[in-house]
Amino acid sequence: MADSATQRSYSAPCPGCGAPVEFRSAQSIYAVCPYCQSTVVRDGEVLKRIGKMAEVFDDYSPLQLGASGTMPIDGKSVPFMLVGRAQYKGEQGSWNEWNAFLPDGSLATLSEDNGNFVFTRGAPLGRDVPAADRFRVGMTTAVGGKQFSVSTNLQASLVAAQGELPRLAPLGQPFTVVELRSDDGEVLSIDYGTTPPQIQRGYAVRLEALNMKGLKDGASVKDERARQFNCPNCGAPVTVALDSTQSCTCPSCKSIIDLSQGVGGEMRFAAQDEPVEPMIALGRIGEFEGAKWQVVGFQHRMGVEPGDDEWFGWDEYLLYHRKRGFIFLVDSTDGWSLVRPTTGAPKYNRGANSTKYLGTNYELQYSYKAETSYVVGEFYWPVVRGQTTFNSDFESSSGKAVLSREESKGEVTWSHGERIDAVVVANAFKMTDKLARFKREDAAPVLSAKGIGCGTVILILVVIFVILIILSTCTSSSGGSGYRSSGGSYGGYSSGGGHK
Template sequence: MTPQRVYRAPCPGCGAPVEFRSAQSTYAVCSFCHSTVVRDGETLSRIGKMAEVFDDHSPLQLMASGRWQARPFTLVGRLQYKGPSGNWAEWNVLFDDGSGATLAEDNGAYVMALPAAANRELPPAERFRVGAATAIDGKTYNIASNEAVMLASAQGELPKLPPLGQPFPMVELRSADGEVLSIDYGSVPPAVTRGRAVLLEELQLSGLREDSVKEEKARQFSCPNCGAPVEVQLEQSKSVTCRSCNSVIDLSRGIGAQLSHVRQEESIEPLIPLGSTGQLQGATWQVVGFQHRMGHEPGEDEQFGWDEYLLYNRQRGFIFLVDTEEGWSVVKPTTGAPKYADGAAFASYLGTSYQLKYSYQATTSFVAGEFYWPVARGQTSFNRDFASGASLLSMEQTPREITWSSGSTIDSDTVAKAFGVQDKKQLLKRSDAGPTSSAGIGGIGCGTIILLVIVLLILLVLIRACSDQAPGGGGSFRSGGGSFGGYSGGGGHK
């Protein structure tokens, strides 16, 4: 039950009814003429016209209702932002008790945040350096991003309204326990919110767009390199590859803009075809992107490779299915910032300590499909991979940002069954079915193992004989060594 009355008045622009459900809302956008109106007591004034919202294929919509921490709420407004890293939305949440919150939506990831007080005067945005640590109210945060963003459009009723199309700073800080603190410099004083990641199904939402919208039509254009038709399935995609010539096409400026592209001479066929769907973690995922990456450890000449599949689910967003020589894993970019000191042998996240396994330079060597960040052949990052049993943690560092991902290992048989590629079961096997496991022993066969032991004994006898005849004896040899490709997922992106 809402303990306050709903205020309704005619729009100053067209006369259509404009409604205010929240006492905190001072702005609204008329759903008929898109006039931006401001409320002053019982009076509405028109202050301009708002750009129409762009279709971000969000499952959310105005007046969708749900429940968070046993508190019923309704989505009553939306702000759409644009920045260097892409687009995202902030939904104005109205709880039944009249209080408000913000549900941030970014490429299928969601953060529910409540208004917060900084309890001190905040420094200018340029004082927050990405990658550094800072303390707010006695709590330590890592500075995850500091970008100049701008409001692209808005709808519904809103507690704030930055100037349309004018850049302003927005800083995001993350803590080791998964808290996200955002500082919005689009108002004076800056608005501060504190929040945590939520899954859409946790919010028990009803009235979603997917209840009435069953199909999404692909956008199509001609490849700037070969002219073949290229389809873009996801609104979030910032790059896509041409299936005819393998060119990587940059979409970050929009399909209507002049498109830049990079040709890829070689082609790698993914073991799991693009467009495949599979059941993982209780949800249906579609393979929308694939990239092959190469790595080498500092001071080593040898290289190793691994594959990453970008998976998409409309309610859960994006995750990565990673295929390395050590096995398969499922990872996702973290909301919080793990604790790690440069050069340390351990990192900790959400109460778990992870041991450093690999440090290496990574380069993207081939891409196919769609990606929600501008991926390109030749992109590099410095990666560190950590493990704690089956749990994995990885860090990717570029000159512009640091991205953490977490996840866990997965058996190759599970991958084959999930995506219906049992015919490739043997090709999918990695060290999770190696000679030290029961599956591996069963696959090799006892006769083969006995034969290998006999061959090894004969080799040892020959080596000993040669050693006895050689002057000085002794000698040494170097093992193959090298890393098996780590557990890295994603890249420098949000």
């Protein structure tokens, strides 16, 4: 019965099993019975059973129903409670959307986005919602006088749900999801799974800032039941720690195993030759940004600039933290970088040589096709050997901040981060005894290096002068320039993914 004090709570017996089904929000139309998984719809004071919902799969998320916290809305700290969850699956992986109950009886959404979190609320578009195919990935459009860029236009489907829900797309039926992002970090999503399409707007949030209570405790996350199966290629045992993992590699034969369709006889694999040995072992803990991160995945990627035939390579380590999600540690000949997918998108016109993000200007350094050539470990998106994207890498005037744009089918992802010194990386993983292996081209300038005297400087200048004479002689004798700067594509920096 309805609560006469608040008129926000309604409870009725499930038409499937008789267990109580509760609605806290007036916006909740649907609910999933926690006992028999019946999907029910509220019609006045009567619940009607309309089917059965697939059970949600446990994943790496620390969130769960009943968890509560506070969120700054319109300058005020507003409490909320998680009362429902929908799990979606798209071409780039799967994700959760949690329904958050607010004191005024309305619902907001706490989404898990690229290992980060985004808090959104329903909002009008200010005009008729265009057809999904009108939003081309990479284009810019204005909403209420504010510029957004289209970051995503892909097909997704509802795979499971629990708790109470304001809307419900048909289970397993594909629909279009469009996301627009602004340069100040705002996200605007259009869900075409219902009629009319649902619109949400919001910003990225850090879980620590939400002051949440009732999260999964550390023990329950650590002791999650791991999936075990035999490799479809060599038969060796394979253990998967995170239930959200979409692909992994066999520890014996290094084959890539596709888990996006579940564990069973339908599993596909791809054999990998010429294995690459990660310098930082899977499972190792490194401390960055005051938190401890675990290496859960590694991939080697290759790149080539348009019209060129010289390939360059770099490594990417996928790091995981229970509350902060995922970040990437990138190892290239230019040095080390710590990056994460951005929630917002810089103001950028396709093909431009510069862009601006969070008040900082960035200049284009490289544009190239990137291809995944070797992977090991677990990944929260389906990794395929030979997977390609088109990347554009930008750098701030200081050379410390980096920005990368990756374009794949149906999605454009931006990643942002900073270059870090090799000493920092070695210290983070307690591998200072192997510091020489971490050194890259990010060493200090020669003249500012400690302990260099005048005699050394003069000697260096003489050597440089002799080299210039030799290069000049070679150039004049060949009739054309045979020299290529090592700062071109050879130092290619990558964002390290950016998959939903």
